[in-house]
Ligand SMILES: [Zn+2]
């Protein structure tokens with residue numbers, strides 16, 4: 146079910162679907178949609194990981210603009226995903242009022258993409274090296290005020306957070322979070338959990354009010370429309386190089402009743 | 418006029434260029450944080466580098482369609498991607514490292530990306546990629562590669578040929594010379610590479626970053642390469658080079674021949690390693706015979722086999738000046754005592770034919786200018 150879907154969303158998605166349908170060379174969606182445009186989002190077939198990787202890169206690229214490409218790995222399979230600089234710029238990571246971030250990610254293409262986000266916002270990022278100690282020695286000299294981590298760099302960098310008293314924000318970008326472990330190293334006030342998959346981009350952001358009560362609850366991110374079915378189905382309301390229309394994230398969620406001070410959204414859910 | 422030189426040691430443990438960073442200002446897009454590792458006890462050198470978009474690079478940037486950056490420092494890769502997305506007429510770019518090569522689907526993924534340019538600085542990771550992907554899938558994944566951009570030394574001309582063999586559509590390979598802390602100083606060009614290809618020398622056209630005057634030039638014209646960037650003024654690279662004034666078809670009027678490190682503690686030749694420390698230890702046992710010495714390691718590459726040759730020059734002590742067998746004694750002692758691989762001595766490699774017989778000569782003096790105890794010459 147959709148928890149919330151505004152008229153604005155409906156219009157945006159209808160226009161997106163038209164652009165996708167009209168594309169001359171990319172066929173990722175056209176192949177499953179058939180000869181006619183889906184009547185509504187509800188009537189649109191669900192896109193799966195399997196369909197995504199079976200489609201060649203050029204057939205799922207709906208833009209001719211320069212792309213930064215990263216690789217999304219899942220078990221023994223892999224998929225190339227492109228982003229333009231404006232896609233990277235418009236990605237939503239919540240509170241990012243920082244000046245000297247350290248970006249650490251397991252794969253370099255993921256780290257570079259996050260680094261490019263900062264460049265697009267005129268912020269100079271330090272990118273983590275393979276060697277954690279060397280990275281932290283440089284971080285001390287650069288006097289970092291924030292960290293952006295992925296699920297695999299969390300265990301390397303979170304235990305060292307305490308040696309950086311000036312840190313004011315930590316973003317953890319992942320599709321699952323070990324909340325208890327994270328909370329032993331970071332106070333909730335400085336934490337943002339970004340629910341994301343490399344192929345979809347940001348799906349949802351943690352509710353800061355809930356975090357203060359040691360609860361991990363999410364609100365949908367800007368440009369993400371969510372359906373809570375057997376698993377979470379996401380639609381990105383922006384035209385990405387590989388658009389995300391009703392994509393099955395395989396993330397299991399639970400809608401939660403919750404009142405908080407977050408103004409722009411009421412939909413709240415937790416991860417199962 | 419005497420220049421005040423700077424070197425890596427002057428900056429170790431410090432961060433420079435940070436004053437150029439104004440958070441939120443568009444000029445941030447031209448900055449990059451680069452670091453080079455520190456020596457024991459001292460921290461790294463961190464440079465907030467203002468990237469100069471050089472003419473040669475611009476020419477290269479215009480050619481790029483689908484490029485993959487292979488390895489190198491992550492900070493350089495980020496800076497490079499940032500540069501590409503802003504200045505190149507690029508279609509797409511991807512950056513991978515050893516972690517990606519571990520994935521079973523990597524050859525398939527790279528083929529799907531269909532690269533037309535490879536950027537391999539330093540060269541070492543290109544070797545790993547070619548080895549990992551194996552011959553058949555390299556052809557498949559890299560069949561459209563037209564341009565390879567790299568830096569670093571090949572172990573031999575044959576190695577270079579072997580690595581480039583699977584790239585059937587290769588039109589050009591550009592060799593870059595530079596360092597992590599000061600960026601790139603010089604580039605090769607197609608004509609230059611062709612002109613010097615048989616000599617097996619490392620040759621480049623200098624960029625304006627490089628000084629037109631080398632430091633401490635020896636009788637052979639070899640001196641230390643000096644560069645000046647936004648952040649590093651009169652910076653000693655520690656590399657030995659020779660500048661030749663000659664006009665190239667590309668329009669450049671200078672050629673830099675590079676000879677490796679000035680203060681090198683070891684050198685590699687024909688698969689063997691000559692460590693200064695080990696050479697010194699052997700000669701310490703010869704102090705009653707040898708007053709001063711120099712060993713010159715030569716590498717012969719005839720395109721089929723790579724062979725080394727060692728020349729030992731020494732000034733005899735007073736006691737041994739008149740003794741005719743001093744040369745033989747020193748030669749046999751060095752052959753027997755000097756380890757050049759983890760398991761073998763120089764003498765053993767001579768026996769196996771990997772090295773030509775050692776040549777030893779008593780001389781009146783060892784030249785002081787540009788003096789190095791162990792030096793390498795490549796002969797083709
Ligand atoms: Zn909230």
Ligand SMILES: [Zn+2]
Nearest residue numbers: 606609665667
């Ligand atoms: Zn030239």
